[in-house]
Amino acid sequence: MSTLQSLGLTFAAAFGASVVLTAVVRWAARRLGVLDRPDGGRKRHRGPIPLWGGVAVYLAMAMGLFVARFGSYGIDERFHSLASVVIAAAGFVCFAGCVDDAFRLSPRVKLLFQTLSILPIVLAGYSVEQIIVLGYTIKFGWLGIPITVLWLVGCINALNLLDGMDGLASVVGISTAATMGVIATYLGNTYVTVVAVALAAALAGFLVHNRPPAAIFLGDSGSMVIGLVVGILGIQSTLKTSATLSITAPLVAMTFPMFDTLLAIVRRRLTGRRFDTADRQHIHHRLLDRGLHPWWVLALLGTLCLATGVAATVATILRWEALAWITALVLVIAVVRLRWFGHHELALVLGAAARGLAALAARLASASAVQATQADESLETLVGLESLSRAEAWAVLVDRVRPWNVGQLQLLVADADEIRWRQTWVDATSRGDRRHTWTATVVSCGEDGRWCEIRAAGCGTAGSEARQRSGLDGVLKLFASHFIARQKKTSSEAPRRAA
Numbered sequence: 001m002s003t004l005q006s007l008g009l010t011f012a013a014a015f016g017a018s019v020v021l022t023a024v025v026r027w028a029a030r031r032l033g034v035l036d037r038p039d040g041g042r043k044r045h046r047g048p049i050p051l052w053g054g055v056a057v058y059l060a061m062a063m064g065l066f067v068a069r070f071g072s073y074g075i076d077e078r079f080h081s082l083a084s085v086v087i088a089a090a091g092f093v094c095f096a097g098c099v100d101d102a103f104r105l106s107p108r109v110k111l112l113f114q115t116l117s118i119l120p121i122v123l124a125g126y127s128v129e130q131i132i133v134l135g136y137t138i139k140f141g142w143l144g145i146p147i148t149v150l151w152l153v154g155c156i157n158a159l160n161l162l163d164g165m166d167g168l169a170s171v172v173g174i175s176t177a178a179t180m181g182v183i184a185t186y187l188g189n190t191y192v193t194v195v196a197v198a199l200a201a202a203l204a205g206f207l208v209h210n211r212p213p214a215a216i217f218l219g220d221s222g223s224m225v226i227g228l229v230v231g232i233l234g235i236q237s238t239l240k241t242s243a244t245l246s247i248t249a250p251l252v253a254m255t256f257p258m259f260d261t262l263l264a265i266v267r268r269r270l271t272g273r274r275f276d277t278a279d280r281q282h283i284h285h286r287l288l289d290r291g292l293h294p295w296w297v298l299a300l301l302g303t304l305c306l307a308t309g310v311a312a313t314v315a316t317i318l319r320w321e322a323l324a325w326i327t328a329l330v331l332v333i334a335v336v337r338l339r340w341f342g343h344h345e346l347a348l349v350l351g352a353a354a355r356g357l358a359a360l361a362a363r364l365a366s367a368s369a370v371q372a373t374q375a376d377e378s379l380e381t382l383v384g385l386e387s388l389s390r391a392e393a394w395a396v397l398v399d400r401v402r403p404w405n406v407g408q409l410q411l412l413v414a415d416a417d418e419i420r421w422r423q424t425w426v427d428a429t430s431r432g433d434r435r436h437t438w439t440a441t442v443v444s445c446g447e448d449g450r451w452c453e454i455r456a457a458g459c460g461t462a463g464s465e466a467r468q469r470s471g472l473d474g475v476l477k478l479f480a481s482h483f484i485a486r487q488k489k490t491s492s493e494a495p496r497r498a499a
Contacts, residue, residue, distance in 0.1 A: 006071030010194060010199040013296045014064025018205025021056035026209065026216040028052070034102050036217050049214060051101040054222025054456040057202045058094040061229070062087050064198030073189030082191055085124045086232060090225045093117035093156070097221030107276035110220070111153070117228065118152045128235060135320050148235070155231030156224050158257035161264055163223035165284040166214035166294055170207045171302045172257060173226040174200045177233060178252045179309030183316050184237035198227050212294040230254070238316070249312040252324040256283065258302055259332060263345040270348040283341040290340075304331060338416035385482045390421065393486070397454075397479045398425050404410060404472045405458045407436060413483050418425055435459075440472055444480035452480040 005088035029035065029050035037048045065083045096113035099105060105113070121127075127148040130139040140147055150417060163169035181196030203226070209215045218226070234250030251258070260283045268275055280289075287297045308328055336342035385393050398409060406427070413421040436457035445451045454476045 001070050003073045006073035007197050009071050010064045010068040013067035014060045014198045015202035015205040017063040018202045019208050021059050022206050022209045025052050025056045026050045045486035050216045051219035052221055053216045053218040054094050054097055054225050057206050057222050058225050060202035061198045067196045074194040078190035085121055088120045089117050091227055093228050094221050094222045097224045101219040101221055108302050114153055118149050128245045130244045133247050152231040156227035158261045160223045161261050162257050163218055164282055167210050168214040168284055169218055169223050170203045170210050172305050173203045175305040175309050176253050177229050180233040182313050183249050196233050239390040248321040248324050249316050252312040252328045255308040255310045255328040267345050270345050270352055286341045391485050394423050400475050406456045408457045410455045412453045413487050442473035442476040442480055446484040450484050452483045454480050
């Protein structure tokens, strides 16, 4: 059986099963009352629409993978392993999505189910130990497991958040799966190509019922399945070795789903809302609010995803990763510059940055003012000390250090190794058995071997704070300089008195 025949068999089985199963699931969801009802705010669709579309997508993809076993393209032990992991993990997350569609799970419970669905993938050894980006290899070691979990959880929620318009998640899923399939084929990972074809075919069949105006919605049971399988394809399609991933292609192919998710986090964080708070400010909502018809929005976003997918593919073939990143960056800038999406979040970020810089400038100005005041006070103190004797200056020093909770003060003034003057002061109000919790010592040296050491000790927290301690050190240095100068004057006057 030729390559086209083998892949065609897989596509036909998944597509046909999806078309039929979607109609059956739509009937069942309506009978069971699992409906998405409009609320006049974020949900503005016409009337109640059945959910659980993800069940049809999942079963159709599984049917495609089963039929693929009868083909010859990409069917080896790696395919059987990957198909088993995909069916198990996607089945679990589909079940969790069905429960959420029917009973509305809390965000924490849903995140727990998402993480549990990834466990079969990690336990089967599908984790990344190192990645290659722009020619550089980054090794993770054991960190590869949590990074793999974060990647898959990110993909699940990116598609989950993007699923807010008829056909959008299906179109994005088809585009990304096709990209990963082509790249996998080029790199020789043909077993991944088969899985990508099965997913794309299942979504194409579902799109027959989900195109605007939609007769059925994917629901969380579908968007989370798409995100999980796309995340797995992103890892497996670009593997260089058994655990080395070229990260450029999957990230660039997922540019706009990830961009939308990132801005949702930024928007909700900077507006004081919780991350799980739903809003009507995603990329498709912004385009719809500009007056574009749903078909035009679908075509525009599909084109953007296709463009990033083509860029990722061409960059892989040409081995020029910078091309993919540049293309993604240019498209993101264009979307923001045209005010299609992202300009509001950019304004929030710039506003937050401006407020942060203003607060920093205020702190720096306050610190400068304090330093200037301290300098002025030091200058005034120095001028006043000139007229005081050593004993009087010592009394002033004792009085000046009280604001820092100083309990003991020691002074040594010496010429070379000979102590010329020694003073000690202990706070009479402090308890004798109280131990000092901090000390501050300054030593100032003058000419001809003169030096002065002043040591302060105290209790409490005030003396341990850097800003207050730096002020105390400044006072001690000022008085140490004065005592050295006074010692020089005393030494020079002594010979005259002797004569």
